[in-house]
Amino acid sequence: MTAAADLLTVTDLRKTFDVSPPWVTRVATGQGRQVLRAVDGVSFAIPQGGTLSVVGESGCGKTTVARCVAGLTPPSGGEIRFRGAVVDAGQGGVPSWRKDIQMIFQDPYGSLNPRWRVGRIVGDPIVGLGLGHSRAEVKERVAALLSDVGLSPADADKFPHEFSGGQRQRIAVARALASAPSLVVCDEPTSALDVSVQAQILNLMRDLQDEHGLTYLFISHNLAVVDFVSDRVAVMYLGRIVEIADRDAIFDRPAHPYTRILIRSAPDLVEIGARRAPMQGEVPNPIAPPSGCTFHPRCPLATERCRTEAPALRPFEAGQVACHRPGEAL
Ligand SMILES: Nc1ncnc2c1ncn2[C@@H]1O[C@H](COP(=O)(O)OP(=O)(O)O)[C@@H](O)[C@H]1O
Ligand code: SF4
Ligand SMILES: [Mg+2]
Incomplete structure (x- = not known):
């Protein structure tokens, strides 16, 4: 796939949050400022009509990537381009990408205004972006969307x-x-739903992708869901992509120890009776991440080099992997 066909390109995206204690506490205790690197140099591209999933445990930065791409959170560094134009949350007016990038959130209860009727909720972007010329036109469009x-x-x-x-x-x-978007950023869109309902919504989203030629950035911690929806998968750990490859390569030949353990420990993917290996340990505190490869305290392959030298994301077989020992047996 050439870069020209990519609808979205994200280059070295960074987002830090200042999580310092209040000034008074800092003065009293002599503590410095504390910075949390939620997203620490993430790059990927999605071709028109494709689905890239971002997967990883809670707290690894998935939602922050989603919000930056949807223009809801300003990045601290790096660049997001949509059809070649920079996506910038701070841009005034209605930038050209605004109607083209939309987001679906995890919580179907919290994300809809409880005091608005459904017609107003669905029609609001049409009115707000000046896409309907009369009340009748907006109503007709809402009926078609429903x-x-x-x-x-x-x-x-x-x-x-x-x-x-x-x-x-x-x-x-x-x-x-x-707003007839091209890119829909979906942040755990089915995680709050019952399993049977999840399948219906995922099927609907796939059908809509075909009908409308949609491109998805799909965020999920659920590998069964990722397996179902993705063309390509990026695995995140503590703010970085540790492996990115086509869906089949990720699931059939995962090369990063973290990806392999995630897949082995996924309840819905492993056949009954097959060996399950639960993920060991907890995600470290992102304010003080481990040295070298940040996965080393949990990695069965960790060596001295892993404790001191952070591995860069490099081509490995069909994808890219950030590991000193990619593809080695666990
Ligand atoms: N507004 C914020 N202020 C401070 N820290 C935040 C904020 N949003 C997210 N974080 C932190 O950034 C990290 C990544 O969070 P998030 O992107 O929500 O991860 P995920 O969606 O993968 O669970 C977490 O450590 C989280 O606590
Ligand atoms: S770099 Fe080392 S610690 Fe990190 S995942 Fe690879 S083998 Fe494990
Ligand atoms: Mg999240």
């Missing part, structure tokens, strides 16, 4: 609390599609 996501046009008159979790996520999908 049908697209498997709801009824009559649902426009109801409030969010009248729907189940899965139906609410359908409303969120309809709202995301209201």
Whole structure:
């Protein structure tokens, strides 16, 4: 795939949060400022119509990547380009990418305004971005969107609390599609739903991708979901991508020890009776990450070199891996 075909390119994305204690505490205790590197040099590209998933344990920076790409959080460094134009959360007015990039959030309860009827929730981006020329046109577009996501046009008159979790996520999908975006950033869109409902929403999202030619940046901690939706997978650990490759390569021939242990410990992927190896230890505190390879305290292959030298992300077989011992048996 050539760079010209990429809809989104993210280069060396960084996001730090100042998590210092209050000034008074710092003066009293002599503590310095504390900076948390939530995203620490992440690069990837997504071709038009493709799905890149970002997977990793809680706290590794997935949501922060999603929010930066959707223009909701300003990055601390690096660059995000959409169709060649820089995505900048601080840009005034309505930048050209605004209607083209939409986001679906994990929580179908918290992400919909409980006081608005569904028609207003779904129609709001159409009105806000000046995409409907009359009330009738907006109403017609909302009805079409609700049908697209498997709801009824009559649902426009109801409030969010009248729907189940899965139906609410359908409303969120309809709202995301209201501006006819090209890129949809999905942050754990099915994680709060029952397993049976998850499958319905994932199937809907795949159908909509085909119908509308959508490109997805898909965030999930669930490998079964990632296996289902992805073309390409980026595995994150403590703010960095440790492995990125096509979906089949990640699942059939994972090369980074973290990816291999994640896959082995995923309850939905391992056949019944097969050896399960749970992930050992906890994700370290990102304010004071381990030296060298930040995975070394949990890695069965760690050597002295791993404790001192951070591995760069380098080509390995069909993908890229940040490890001094890629592909070695655990
Ligand atoms: N607004 C914030 N202020 C301070 N720290 C934050 C903020 N948002 C996220 N973080 C921290 O950044 C890290 C990555 O968080 P997040 O992107 O939410 O990870 P994930 O989605 O993979 O669980 C975590 O350590 C989290 O506590
Ligand atoms: S660099 Fe070393 S510690 Fe890090 S994942 Fe590879 S083998 Fe394990
Ligand atoms: Mg998250």
